[in-house]
Every structure is written in C-alpha cells, then in structure tokens.
C-alpha cells in the first residue's frame with residue numbers, strides 16, 4: 001500500500017547510466033535535490049509570514065556529460081521524453097513546460113555571469129510531478145547545483161535560492177513565494193525548517209526520535225484553475241493589507257481583522273493568513289515539547305482554514321483529510337502545498353501507518369474511483385548538503 005522510496009544512490013546511478021547512453025560518454029557531473037512537504041504555514045510565504053516545511057526522501061537526480069557546443073540535450077526518465085534547448089534561446093520559454101525549469105535556471109545563472117557549455121543531461125525523479133511535493137523546486141535546485149559542478153563557479157545558497165525562485169516566476173510564470181526553493185536547498189536531515197519569509201532567516205527544528213510518522217497521500221488530481229487562483233489569492237491579500245494600512249499581512253493582529261468585515265472575501269483571506277501565522281509558531285512549541293496531539297490539532301485547524309477561509313482545497317483533499325482524521329492513531333491531517341489537488345499530509349503513530357494508509361486508500365478509491373499514492377516521508381537533507389557530499 002505504501003510505496004517504497006527509491007534510494008538517492010539508485011536514482012543517481014540511473015541518471016548516470018541514462019546520460020552515458022544518451023551521449024556515449026560516462027557521466028562526469030552529478031547533482032540532486034529533494035522534494036518537500038509543508039508541515040504547516042500555508043499561503044503565508046508571500047505574505048512575509050512564517051512557514052514550517054521539510055525536505056523529504058524523494059529526489060530529483062541529474063547527471064551530465066559534455067555535449068554539442070551551444071546545445072543542451074535533456075533526457076527525462078520521469079517524463080519519458082528527450083528535449084533539446086539552444087543556448088542562444090535561453091529567454092524564449094521552451095514549448096515543454098518541464099524544460100522551462102531547467103532553462104529558467106540556466107538563464108538566471110547566465111544573467112549572473114555563469115555560462116553553461118553544451119551538455120547532455122539525464123534527469124531521474126522520485127518526486128511525483130505535479131503532486132504538490134515541489135517537483136519543480138527539486139528540478140530547479142538540482143539544475144543549479146549541476147551547473148555549478150559543470151562550470152566550477154558557485155553561488156551562495158541565498159543566491160541559488162533566488163535564482164531558482166526567479167526561474168520559476170519568470171520562465172514558468174508562477175508568482176510563487178520563497179518557501180519551496182528555500183527548504184529544498186537548506187533543509188537538514190531529521191529537522192523541519194522554520195523560515196521567516198520577511199528577512200529569510202531560518203532555523204532547523206529537530207523532530208526528535210519519538211516523533212510520529214508522516215504519511216503523504218496524493219489525491220492524484222491537479223485542478224487547472226490552480227495557477228490563476230494562486231495569483232488571485234495574492235492580490236486579495238495585498239488588497240487586505242492596503243485596506244488595513246500595513247505593508248503585509250504579517251503585521252496584522254487578529255483584533256484588527258474586524259476592520260475588514262465589510263469586505264467578506266478579503267476578510268476571509270486575511271483571517272486565514274493571520275491565524276496560520278499563529279499556528280506555525282504554536283506548532284514549533286508543540287514539536288519542541290513533543291506535544292503531538294497539539295500539533296495534530298493545529299494541522300486540522302489549518303486545513304479548515306484553507307478550506308473555508310482561503311478556499312484553496314478541493315473535494316479530494318477534503319475527503320483525504322476527513323478520512324485520515326477519523327482513523328485510530330492519527331493526530332491530524334491537512335492539505336499541503338498550494339492546494340486545488342496535490343497531497344495531504346498525515347501525522348500518525350508509526351505502528352498504525354500501514355493500517356491507516358490501507359483504510360484511507362480503500363475508502364478514497366470507493367468514493368473517487370482510483371487509489372491515491374501513499375508515501376511515508378522522512379525529514380531529509382537539502383540540495384546543499386546532498387551535493388556537497390556527491
């Protein structure tokens with residue numbers, strides 16, 4: 001029922017073998033980056049608030065060998081496709097959306113004076129694409145580290161994060177916040193990352209050996225309204241800040257929200273952001289004290305707020321959260337990531353993991369018509385640490 005996570009070493013070996021087959025030369029450079037889940041703190045990053053994500057033990061691995069000058073050939077085992085990109089067309093978005101993440105990062109490095117030579121590249125990934133586990137940030141940061149290995153020119157972690165965020169915004173056209181790229185780069189094994197999105201400072205928070213397990217359940221849907229709705233939520237938050245006379249919703253306390261009462265939708269959006277920021281700080285205290293019931297309660301409240309006030313959930317996510325929460329051994333469950341599909345995350349006693357995955361998946365299948373993907377995830381190292389060790 002629970003799919004096993006392939007090891008990072010096996011992914012790197014597959015990428016190396018694939019590039020050798022593509023180019024006829026042995027792989028010379030390698031890089032990898034993990035996917036992520038967000039424990040709590042959703043849609044707060046672009047409001048300069050707090051988030052609490054972690055990197056997971058699912059990865060995108062890349063290997064490269066020298067290629068034809070002026071050209072990048074990329075073979076993606078995940079997409080079962082091979083594409084090429086002309087290095088003199090770095091700024092015209094590639095016709096294949098997944099290639100734009102690779103292209104976007106190469107273009108950002110180019111802008112910073114790091115020129116990519118002709119390359120053959122293979123990409124292998126255990127991060128489900130489009131599943132809300134940041135497959136895009138994993139591809140961006142793996143590309144960034146690969147490019148640094150190839151050129152021998154390195155950026156700082158902060159610059160690498162910035163280049164990846166800009167690649168996503170400009171080339172993929174998603175006005176994302178900084179959470180995904182930051183945690184994918186900076187995460188440490190066994191820890192969640194408390195990130196203050198205003199000044200971009202972060203602290204690792206250890207989960208501890210007694211922590212319950214984390215189960216990710218993938219709805220298998222990605223609703224097409226997601227991108228427009230994301231930009232719309234950002235605009236509504238900006239409207240709320242303007243009405244309240246503050247720069248960002250980070251600066252708002254719950255007592256001030258009453259001033260938005262006349263603006264129903266804007267009031268709802270701001271209520272979510274303000275209460276979610278409080279939940280993140282509460283969650284850090286709950287983790288430090290090993291209060292898993294309290295963390296579960298905060299996760300459930302976060303889901304309700306995203307469903308009712310922020311309106312970024314969907315039928316499938318609500319069903320998963322509801323089914324999981326009703327199971328024995330489950331502390332809490334919520335949607336994770338941008339919403340409108342993707343994954344739910346469940347905090348569950350380790351010895352109940354298989355039973356919960358089996359029961360939720362069976363009931364979901366009966367109601368929706370297909371079995372969801374189930375993965376146990378562990379808090380893992382970020383790209384910076386992984387690539388330093390390669």
Ligand code: GLA
Pocket residue numbers: 041042043044045046176177178179180337338339
């Ligand atoms: C997406 C974005 C992030 C963040 C989340 C919602 O994953 O890429 O920046 O806004 O949605 O928390």
